[in-house]
Amino acid sequence: MVDQRPFGRTGVRISSLTLGAMNFGQRGNPDHEDGIRIIHRALDEGINAIDTADVYSNGESEEIVGKAVAGGRRDDVFLATKFHGQVGDNPQHRGNSRRWIVRSVENSLRRLGTDWIDLYQAHRPEPDTDFDETLPANAATLTAVDELATLADEGGLSLIHLAIAFVLEHPAVTSAIIGPRTLAHLESQLGAAKVTLSEDVLDRIDAIVPPGTTLNPADAGYQPPSLTDPAGRRRGGSPPRVAGPAR
Structure with a gap:
């Protein structure tokens, strides 16, 4: 089982490995059921932190994560997502403005199927x-x-x-983010x-x-x-x- 560490001074403990969800969806692994199996495998191994973003496969990653933590698993997961990058074709659907943050977090909550996000982060642009x-x-x-x-x-x-x-x-570093695209990738990283x-x-x-x-x-x-x-x-x-x- 993956050990846990204090997350700064928040009083929360998270696993030393965090499951990165960037590869779930059309830009990585488009199979939702396979993505859910990967997430469940990670949770069963003691990983309790999942990191995704609204921009990953235009929100599809968040949808897969939401399906995976439904049915009673959400309470035991430290869920992180991000805003900043453009979502979809509309150039207004991006940035760090208050206007976009409010809209973005509402969209993320809907896709994740949850009432709260444990860590909401600003994605920094690449130079x-x-x-x-x-x-x-x-x-x-x-x-x-x-x-x-x-x-x-x-x-x-x-x-x-x-x-x-x-x-x-x-x-x-409290937790290292791993980003498997397949179950085999996850298995190779867990140890x-x-x-x-x-x-x-x-x-x-x-x-x-x-x-x-x-x-x-x-x-x-x-x-x-x-x-x-x-x-x-x-x-x-x-x-x-x-x-x-x-x-």
């Missing part, structure tokens, strides 16, 4: 990036991925588990919550991609100091740990 900057950035990303894959192999881990475990090591990484492995990851580095500008978004300051990137007070599944 514009020149194509000439993207090509070398992609090459640098592929090089880093190859080196990280080698490191994962040395520790007997999949690259997916290494990546998620690395995210969960950060003291500012990551039980993986711990040694200080040596963390140092080697930092050597491949130094803290605060964005290899591809297209991947950049809002980066709070708690994530960019190298000094604050590890959980304090923990004994030395070894790479591999927890025993």
Whole structure:
């Protein structure tokens, strides 16, 4: 079962893995019943947090999530969704204005089939990036991925588990969002919550991609100091740990 952590100072505890619902709907997996099965599998494994957005498949993701948590499951789920991106063809159906937020939250509540949303977030826009900057950035990303894959192999881990475990090591991170499109994707990600990484492995990851580095500008978004300051990137007070599944 996935463990739970305090969600900041809210008094709420959520699972260390959050089910991201971006891949549910026409832009990912259009099969509603399959999406519901994936969500139910995640809930059965102890994941109690689901993250979606109004813009994911133009609201279809929210509809699938709503169906999955109906029938008595909603009370046990920490449900997060977002606004900002354009929904549909109308350019007025977007943004962070009070007018659009009010309309957007009403639409999300209707699609989710619920009376409340536990976490309502503003989606930040992606920065514009020149194509000439993207090509070398992609090459640098592929090089880093190859080196990280080698490191994962040395520790007997999949690259997916290494990546998620690395995210969960950060003291500012309560829950890592995973975004499966299929049940097989979900199964491959669930075990990551039980993986711990040694200080040596963390140092080697930092050597491949130094803290605060964005290899591809297209991947950049809002980066709070708690994530960019190298000094604050590890959980304090923990004994030395070894790479591999927890025993």
